[in-house]
Amino acid sequence: DADVTQTPRNRITKTGKRIMLECSQTKGHDRMYWYRQDPGLGLQLIYYSFDVKDINKGEISDGYSVSRQAQAKFSLSLESAIPNQTALYFCATKGTGGRDEKLFFGSGTQLSVL
Amino acid sequence: GESVGLHLPTLSVQEGDNSIINCAYSNSASDYFIWYKQESGKGPQFIIDIRSNMDKRQGQRVTVLLNKTVKHLSLQIAATQPGDSAVYFCAELPFGNEKLTFGTGTRLTIIP
Numbered sequence: 001d002a003d004v005t006q007t008p009r010n011r012i013t014k015t016g017k018r019i020m021l022e023c024s025q026t027k028g029h030d031r032m033y034w035y036r037q038d039p040g041l042g043l044q045l046i047y048y049s050f051d052v053k054d055i056n057k058g059e060i061s062d063g064y065s066v067s068r069q070a071q072a073k074f075s076l077s078l079e080s081a082i083p084n085q086t087a088l089y090f091c092a093t094k095g096t097g098g099r100d101e102k103l104f105f106g107s108g109t110q111l112s113v114l
Numbered sequence: 115g116e117s118v119g120l121h122l123p124t125l126s127v128q129e130g131d132n133s134i135i136n137c138a139y140s141n142s143a144s145d146y147f148i149w150y151k152q153e154s155g156k157g158p159q160f161i162i163d164i165r166s167n168m169d170k171r172q173g174q175r176v177t178v179l180l181n182k183t184v185k186h187l188s189l190q191i192a193a194t195q196p197g198d199s200a201v202y203f204c205a206e207l208p209f210g211n212e213k214l215t216f217g218t219g220t221r222l223t224i225i226p
Contacts, residue, residue, distance in 0.1 A: 004157070042203060042216035043158070058213070090157050102148070103214065105157030
């Protein structure tokens, strides 16, 4: 079983719809992240959370919100989806052994907004 | 602004040959660097890392070289195999920061 699980794997939605992407992890990590990947661009950080009560904005948080329901769960919401939010979304986790701890990624959610 | 960039967006290498993927970074405050491999349909996977107090680090068939003078990072893959076909990303971590900055990626294709 995957350590970092994202659901759904693929989603097609319409402009204006609310959508939630979910992430769960079995690694026992405190730190969780949401990234967005567009063709030809690197991974861009949307939001990150160091623990259940700590949520932080990343580079491109506008149009997104997150919820850290438990240590193992971190969901990303698009309140009103727009076509330029079509992208591949990754959840990642990291332990607290130090700032240079490795990120572990899920398999991604491909989101298409029509 | 400062960013991590890659010299070549695509690279094709004959199976069995060595490959070199390059990365230029411009943030002189970065003191930790990572290479990730992303296969089709999968999330990025850690390959190897290096701290700024080193200039070379070796793993299994992979070597990372760091040249701080010219702010250049490279990933060498020895005796490439079909399974090495993927997109490779470098990432940097500025000193005092906990957020990685990723490059745009290089697509490596291994030719049988």
